[in-house]
Amino acid sequence: MALINFLKPKNQLEEGGRTAALVQRDEGEPEKKCPNCHKDIPLSRLWANRLVCPCGYHFRMKARQRIKMLVDKDSFRELFAEMKAGNPLNFPGYKEKAENVRAASGEEEAVICGLAKIGRQKCCLFVMDPYFMMGSMGSAVGEKITSLFEYAIKHRLAVIGFTVSGGARMQEGLLSLMQMAKTSAAVKRHSDAGLLYLAVLTDPTTGGVTASFAMEADIILAEPGATVGFAGARVIEQTTRKSLPKGFQKSEFVLDHGFIDAIVVRTNQKKMLAEILKMHNGC
Amino acid sequence: MSLIPYNRVKLARDSERPTGLDYIRHIFKGFMEFHGDRRFADDHAVVGGIARLDGSPVTVIAIEKGHTAKERAYRNFGAAHPEGYRKALRLMKQAEKFGRPIVCFIDTSGAYCGIGAEERGQGQAIAENLMEMSTLCVPVISILIGEGGSGGALGLAVSDRVWMLQNAVYSVISPEGCASILWKDASKAEIAAARLKLTAEDAKSLGVIERILSEENIGKKEFYERIRTLLIEEIGELSNDLDLVGKRYERFRRIGADVVNKE
Numbered sequence: 001m002a003l004i005n006f007l008k009p010k011n012q013l014e015e016g017g018r019t020a021a022l023v024q025r026d027e028g029e030p031e032k033k034c035p036n037c038h039k040d041i042p043l044s045r046l047w048a049n050r051l052v053c054p055c056g057y058h059f060r061m062k063a064r065q066r067i068k069m070l071v072d073k074d075s076f077r078e079l080f081a082e083m084k085a086g087n088p089l090n091f092p093g094y095k096e097k098a099e100n101v102r103a104a105s106g107e108e109e110a111v112i113c114g115l116a117k118i119g120r121q122k123c124c125l126f127v128m129d130p131y132f133m134m135g136s137m138g139s140a141v142g143e144k145i146t147s148l149f150e151y152a153i154k155h156r157l158a159v160i161g162f163t164v165s166g167g168a169r170m171q172e173g174l175l176s177l178m179q180m181a182k183t184s185a186a187v188k189r190h191s192d193a194g195l196l197y198l199a200v201l202t203d204p205t206t207g208g209v210t211a212s213f214a215m216e217a218d219i220i221l222a223e224p225g226a227t228v229g230f231a232g233a234r235v236i237e238q239t240t241r242k243s244l245p246k247g248f249q250k251s252e253f254v255l256d257h258g259f260i261d262a263i264v265v266r267t268n269q270k271k272m273l274a275e276i277l278k279m280h281n282g283c
Numbered sequence: 284m285s286l287i288p289y290n291r292v293k294l295a296r297d298s299e300r301p302t303g304l305d306y307i308r309h310i311f312k313g314f315m316e317f318h319g320d321r322r323f324a325d326d327h328a329v330v331g332g333i334a335r336l337d338g339s340p341v342t343v344i345a346i347e348k349g350h351t352a353k354e355r356a357y358r359n360f361g362a363a364h365p366e367g368y369r370k371a372l373r374l375m376k377q378a379e380k381f382g383r384p385i386v387c388f389i390d391t392s393g394a395y396c397g398i399g400a401e402e403r404g405q406g407q408a409i410a411e412n413l414m415e416m417s418t419l420c421v422p423v424i425s426i427l428i429g430e431g432g433s434g435g436a437l438g439l440a441v442s443d444r445v446w447m448l449q450n451a452v453y454s455v456i457s458p459e460g461c462a463s464i465l466w467k468d469a470s471k472a473e474i475a476a477a478r479l480k481l482t483a484e485d486a487k488s489l490g491v492i493e494r495i496l497s498e499e500n501i502g503k504k505e506f507y508e509r510i511r512t513l514l515i516e517e518i519g520e521l522s523n524d525l526d527l528v529g530k531r532y533e534r535f536r537r538i539g540a541d542v543v544n545k546e
Contacts, residue, residue, distance in 0.1 A: 083543045139539030170456045173480045174491050177455040178538040181441045184413035210406030211434040230406035231396035239396045259404050
């Protein structure tokens, strides 16, 4: 039971209940409703299975939970935690919104960066957070990811990145758009230095993040059923007035079209990442 | 007289405005168009090829909207598919191989949102352009001549110099899109346009562009002549820069870095 205790959420916010309502029955343990199979699954069982339903549905995860599940025990050292967005355009309501999200999530920004060991292999790691403004990329996210790639170049390390994003953070206007170019240039330098970058696309990876560092990795993996695309499905429907094919923009669809290397279930990710890192000599 | 930002958006979208091909025909000599991405198709929304500027060969690429209804349909209203970005990159790599400077004219509401575009990797195509443009070892100048719509515009604008026409706009999202996300009401685009800081003056003060080009006598001979002179000067300077790629990296590296609180 030690693993379950280790993974058990501290509070309701941590288990990220927006995608699935927490069902507290009068007796017995708390359960979560799976939006795919519609069954109520005991939370302890979900946590033991890394938030994957027995039916195969992958629940969204907070970045910090993912890091805990992924890295060797006590190996994570956070970098650039002090970087967070200001309100450069004085966009009305942005400051308040960001502060509310910070208070509710306990995170400062939509990405967490750091050094980690996965299967005893040292690497740089970034993990985006769906519960922080849907992983939107503003100046701070761009700055953190760019800084991480620069750190990885300096120390000759591989970068592993888990993406989840609704796209650019529109409240930062052009400055957020430019983060696509900034991060891409850093990825290119890292690549030209002969270093490995591996991305794992999680639900949803869209917009400006898809059109920059998510699609620039040497090896691109994805979680099953994750939405991966550039334009939003609703926008496409409105623009083309066509109904979308079944499974459109799901990771299986993107795999079929040749844009990702493999789909990997969450429970197998650590093992696979460790092996890939080993095969690249940890750099 | 300065216009409210949404009127700039309307002006930038005006079908009477000179389009990419107008600039190419008036500024350069002997333009030869080269088609296709060598992978899937030829995207009519992106025009590219080689021409002469002041006697020297250059590669020119433009997102073309067209003027008439027929032209605009043919050009897909300047909304490029992945093939368009891949054609542009192919021509840029060709320019690099032969040491030619690159000039891009940008005018798009955004990369095309469609089923085929997604199936063929719209995100991947733009991402690859951003990455590859960052290390091209020839001078690259991009000019936003009308709409600079998000990633679809940036896909041709990871450049040493980015200039904007006085009434061009450059934005992370259309004002209508922003309004419908924030207020579920696209008719509030006027408010969104003001908040997004999408005018040439805004872009310059944010450090995103280097120069605003006057629209005095737009479409007339002297208008194109002014831009031609500026391009010749700037390419001359950039061609002598031994650290072009390093400076291009720094150009983008600093954007947004100073607005992040590093407590």
